[in-house]
Amino acid sequence: MSSTPTDTKGKDRARAAARARAQRAPVYRRSADFRWTHDPEQCARCKRCVQQCGFKALSWEDGPVVDPEKCVGCHRCEMFCPQQAIAVVPQVQHYRPHPLWTQAHRQNLYLQAETGGVLLAGMGNDLPYPVLWDNLLLDACQVTNPSIDPLREPMELRTYLGRRPDAVEVTLGGDGPELATEMGPTLELETPIIFAAMSYGSISLNAQKAIAMAAEECGTLWNTGEGGLHEDLKPYAHRAFVQCASGRFGVHADYLNAGAAIEIKIGQGAKPGIGGHLPGEKVSAEVSETRMIPVGSDALSPAPQHDIYSIEDLRQLIYALKEASNYEKPVSVKIAAVHNVAAIASGIVRAGADMVYLDGFRGGTGAAPTIIRDHLGIPIEIAIAVVDQQLREEGIRNQASIIAAGGIRSSADAAKAIALGADAIAIGTGALLALGCTLCQKCYTGRCSWGITTQDPALTRRLDPYVGSRRVGNLLRGWSAELEEILGAMGVNAIESLRGSRERLRGVGLDKTTLDILGVKPAGVGA
Amino acid sequence: MSEEVFDRGRRTISGCGLSGMMSLTGERVDGRAIRASIALLHERSNGLGGGFAAYGIYPERRDHFALHIMYDTDEARRRTESALEDDFDVAQDERIPTRPHPGIVNPPSLMRYFVLPRASRLEEDGATAEDYVLARVMRVNAEISDAFVFSSGKNMGAFKAVGYAEDIAAFFRLDEYEAYIWIAHGRFPTNTPGWWAGAHPFTLLDWAVVHNGEISSYGINRRYLEMFNYQCTMRTDTEVMAYLLDLLIRRHELPVEVACDVLAAPFWEQIERMPEERRRLYSALRQVYGGALVNGPFAIIFARHGEMVGLNDRIKLRPLVAARKDSWLYLSSEESGIRAMCARPDLVWAPRAGQPVIGRLGSEVVAGEPAHGGRIAVGQEATSE
Amino acid sequence: MRIDASDLHYRDLNRRIREAAAAGTKSFDLLNVNGQRYIGDGIAGAEVEIDIHGVPGNDLGAFMDGPTIRVHGNAQDAVANTMNAGRIIVDGHAGDVLGYGMRGGELLVRGKVGYRVGIHMKAYRGRRPVIVAGGTAGDFLGEYMAGGLLIVLGLETTNGEPLIGDWCATGMHGGAIYLRGEVDPRQVASNFADLRAADAEDLQDIRESVEAFCEAFSLDAGRILGDGFMRVGPISHRPYGAKYAA
Ligand code: SF4
C-alpha cells in the first residue's frame, strides 16, 4: 500500500500551507510523527476516515488528504476503513541519527524554541525504564505439593479492603461463640482488581459510565477521580470511591456519603507533586455541574491540598472526612510512589487512613507536563515491596490495605503485585485500552478519536457505555480467571495465600540490592 | 543507640504540635500549664515521641552543667561514668525522678549529673568551658552505644521520651520543677524509631529546639553543615535546625533576627523592594547562606537562657500563634494551645511568615509583637454566663 | 441544647451535635470550647444554629451545608473548608486557609484573617461564597480564586499595617476581591489579576455582603461603604492557557 498522486490538488494545497508556515517561522519545522498512507485503488470513497478522525487531520479533496502535522497515529481511520485502504506507520527518522540528541529530544526542543511553553503528554511514562514485572517469575507446584484445578475446584478471589483489628474477640454465648469485636467499615470485592481514579472531565461520561457499570457488575469498585459525581452515575455510587483532591471539585457532604469509600488524593504516579488542570474549554455545561464550577472556567487542582502541609494536617483532613461521613466510610489516601514512600505510607496509616493507594511512576494521566511524567517517582514494584515491609515491621500492616497501581498490564503483573504485598491492584490505562484507546498519548488535546478523553459530543457519542462496560467487564473476568489459574498452579485456592507471599516470586536478571529491596530470592534458590 | 535507624540511613519525618511559654521577668512556674497545652494539641501527635525543655530549674546548681543521660545498658553507664570522672568534677549524680506511667514503656535508665569541666583538662584544651562540654557530649553520643546525653546546659534541662507528651510530663514529674521558660513538643513521626533519643526537643548546651514540619531542603542543609564539621547523625530535621542556629548565632555571631532571616529568607522580589542598605544586606545573606535556607514547611520554637524564639517558614506553611499576658509570652501551634496555658491572654496574634517572635528576659518588648492596636483577642468568654 | 465542652473530645462533642441535629434540635450552645475540631462538619439544615463560646479547633464548618455558626471569640485555621452553604460568624480573628474550596455560604470575621484566605473559592450556579474580613489579611489572599467574593475591610488597623499581604490573587481565575483602602500594586499578582478602583456598580455588588457583616457586628454599613474600595479581578478564566507548548 502506498500513497499515490491522485489527490494532487490537496497535496499542493498542503505543500503551500507548509511553505507559509516555514516562512512564518523559518528555523522551526515540526516534523510529523506518523506517515499516513492511503491506497486510492482500494478506497471506496465513503469518507468514513475523515469523519472518524477526532484530531481533524483528514480532509476530503476528491479523496482523503492528511495534514501530517495533525495526525497523531491513533489509528481510528485505519480501523474504520471498510476497505483497509489506510495504513498509518511511524515516520522514519529523517534527521541524522544521534544517540544523545534523539529525534524526540530534538522535536521537543524545536517546539519549545517556538512556544516557550511547557511540554504536555497524556498516558504514562513512555521512556524505556526497566520494567521489574518482567524480571519476576511466579512459582508453581510440582510433585511435592499438588496444584489445584480451577476448572473443577472452588477458587476464592474475594478481597476486603480497609482497617482490620489485630485480633478478633469472641464471647461464648448460649448459641456458641459470638463476635465481640466491632469491625470497622470495610469494602468487599469479588476480585482484587479495582478501577483507578479517572474523573468525568478527564474522560467522557460514557467512558466513566462504562467503567462504573462494569465495576458494579463484577463486584468491584470504580473511582470518581476529582470530577464530582454525575447524576447519571449516582446509581453506581455505592460501588465508587469518591475522591477529595486539592481542587475540591464537586466535594460536598452528600457526595462524601454517596460513595462506598472516600479517597484523598495527594498525588498521582504520572505527576507526583504536580497539580491538575482541566482547561476551560473542556468544562462543558455537564462537566460544570458535576464539578460544581461555572462553565468554561479552568478547573485548576493546586499541587498540594492547601489544608495539608504536614502529616498531622493529613490526619486533620482524614478525620474531617470521617466526621462528615459519620465514620461509616473507609478512607483511602492516594500517593505517588516517591523515594521516601515507605515512611510516608507509614505516616498515612498512623494518620488514620484505612487504605493506602500507591501509584507508580508509570501510571497514566489525562495530561501532565512531559518532563514530570517521564522523570519523577519510583517503580510501583519497589513501592509495594518497601511499603508492605515497613508496615509489617511497624506492626501496623493490619491497620490499612495497600492498593497498587501504575502500569499493571496483565493478570500476571497483578499476581506479582499481590505477591509482593498489595491487597488489590487498580487499573486505569488497561480499562481505557479495553474501551478502544490505542495509546496515542494525546489525551490532553481533548480530541480522542475513541470518545474516551474528550468532551466533544460528536466524539463521546462513539463510545456506547453498554458496549464499553461489556468490554471492560470482559477484561476483569478474563484477568480474574487467569488469577485463578495462577493460584491453582501454585496449589492455593484463596487469594490471601498469595498476598504478600514473596516466597512465590523469583527474580531473574536483577541485582542483589534490588532483590533485597523486593524481598525476593533469585531464580535458582529453592525454598 | 539504635543502630537500626542509622543503618537504614533513613531520616525520620514528623509532623507535630509545639508550645512554649516564657516569663520575661524570670518568674518561675511548674510544668502543669505547659503540659495542659501540649495535651490539648494531642491530635497533632501520635504517641511516638514528645518532650520538654525547662529553663531555671536547677537554681541551687546554676553554675554547673546539668547532664541528662539515658542508658540502655549498665555497661554503657559504666563506660560513660568513667569518661565523666576523667573529664569533669561531678558535684552530684542521681537518678532523674520519674513516676511510672502506663503510657511510657521500657524506659531506659535515666541519670543526671551536675558537673564542671576539670580545670586542668580545660586549660590543656584551651577551649571555652562550653566547647569543652560540647565536645565531650558529642563524643559520648557518637562513641558509646546505648548511652545518650540528651541535655547538657546549665540550670536547664530537657525531658523527652517515646509516648504522648502529656504522659511524658507525668512520667518525668514536671509538676515538681519550676522554670521561667518551658517549651514542649508532641511528635507525629511517619515511622517508629521507637527511640527515646530521637524525640524532641533537640538540645545543644543550653539551646533547645522543637520543630514542626518536614524540611524539603534537608539534603543540602545537611551537606552545608558538614562543611562546618557538624555531623548529622540523628536523621531528624530538628537536628539540622539546631546546628544551623548554632552555626549562625553562636559561631558566626549573627543577631538572632538576622539568623532567622537566613533560615526563612525573604524572596528576591521582596528584597528588591527594600531600601538600598537592607537590600545589600539581604542579597549578601542569600548569596552566602544559600545552603542554610530552610525550605519547606516549618514552625520552630527555640530557646536558650534569657531568650525564647518562635519562627515559621517564609510562606507560612506551618501554624504558629503567639500571645501575651502581663509579663508572659506564649507560643503554640494553635490558639487553643495557648488558652490551655493562659485562659485569657491580653493579646493574641499570628506571626507573619518568616518573622520571628523573640522574648528576652528583662525586656517587656517582644520582637515581632504587633504594634499597639494589633491583634487583640476580643472578649473571649469561654462561657455564655 | 447546651453542651459543656470542657474536656470533651471532638468526636464525642460532634457526635452529640450530629445526633441531636438529626433528631430535630435546632439550636446549640457550646460552652467552654477549646480546640475541638470539626464542629459543624458536614451538617446540613439551614435552621440549625450553633453558638460557640471559646476557641473552636481547626476545620470549623468543613463541608457544612446550611447551618449558622457563631463563634464568640477567635477561630483557628481552615474555617469553612469546602463549605457548601450556611453562615459562620467569628466575633474575633481567624487563622490561615479560611474558606478553602468554599462553594457557597458566608464567612464573616470581625477581625483579622491569616494566610491563604479564600484559596480556590469557587462559585456555582446560584451559589456565590462570600468571605468578609473586618481587619487585615495575610499573604496569598484569594490564591487560585475561581469564584465568589472576598472582601477585606481593614477596620481598626494600626498605622503602616498593610491591608493585605503579598502575592494576592496568584492563580486567580474567577470571582472578585474588594479591598477597602490603599494597596501597593506590587502586592497583587499582575500576571493574573488586575487592580483598579471600585466603581458604583462594584459597590452595589458588595453592598449586601458588607451590610450583612455590619449587621452581624453592629457596625455602620453606610460609613464603611462610603470609603474607597479597590477591586481585584481575574484577567482570564484560563490563567495557565499560555503556559504549555501546543
Ligand atoms: S489522527 Fe488518527 S484518525 Fe486522524 S488521520 Fe491520524 S491515525 Fe487517522
Ligand code: SF4
Ligand atoms: S485515551 Fe484516546 S487520546 Fe488518550 S491515548 Fe487513548 S486513544 Fe489516545
